[in-house]
Amino acid sequence: MQKQYTQEEKYIRAKKKVDNIKGFYANLLAYCLVIPFLFFINYMTSPGYYWFWWPMFGWGIGLGFHAFGVFGNNLIFGKDWEERKIREIMDQDKY
Known part of the structure; x- marks a missing residue:
């Protein structure tokens, strides 16, 4: 049996999922900024051994x-994805 959610509960659940998506993109951005920096440090300090591969x-x-x-198999997003995702998640809970 499916639980009946109020609009506020649906919004809170959708907002939590959107926050998880934003967290992933923050992690991805950090990865894209830090790894080249680690490569640079590695190249300057010990060019004979490439330890940056490990991190x-x-x-x-x-x-x-x-x-x-965060995404499962659903990795496609477009314009205004955050608002559409919130609406989609809220619509799924209309039982």
Whole structure:
């Protein structure tokens, strides 16, 4: 049996999911900024041994799990995705 949600509960649930999506994009941005910086540090300090691969792969795997946890198989977003996502999640709870 499906639980009946009020509009406020639906909005709170949708907002939480949208916050998770925003968290993923913040993580992705940090990854894209930090990994090149680590490469630069590695290249300048020990060019013979490329240790930057380890954090790149480790964080990349974590980023992949984060993406799957947030999006599942639904990775396509477009213009005004946040508002559309909130409406979509609220519409799913109209039982």
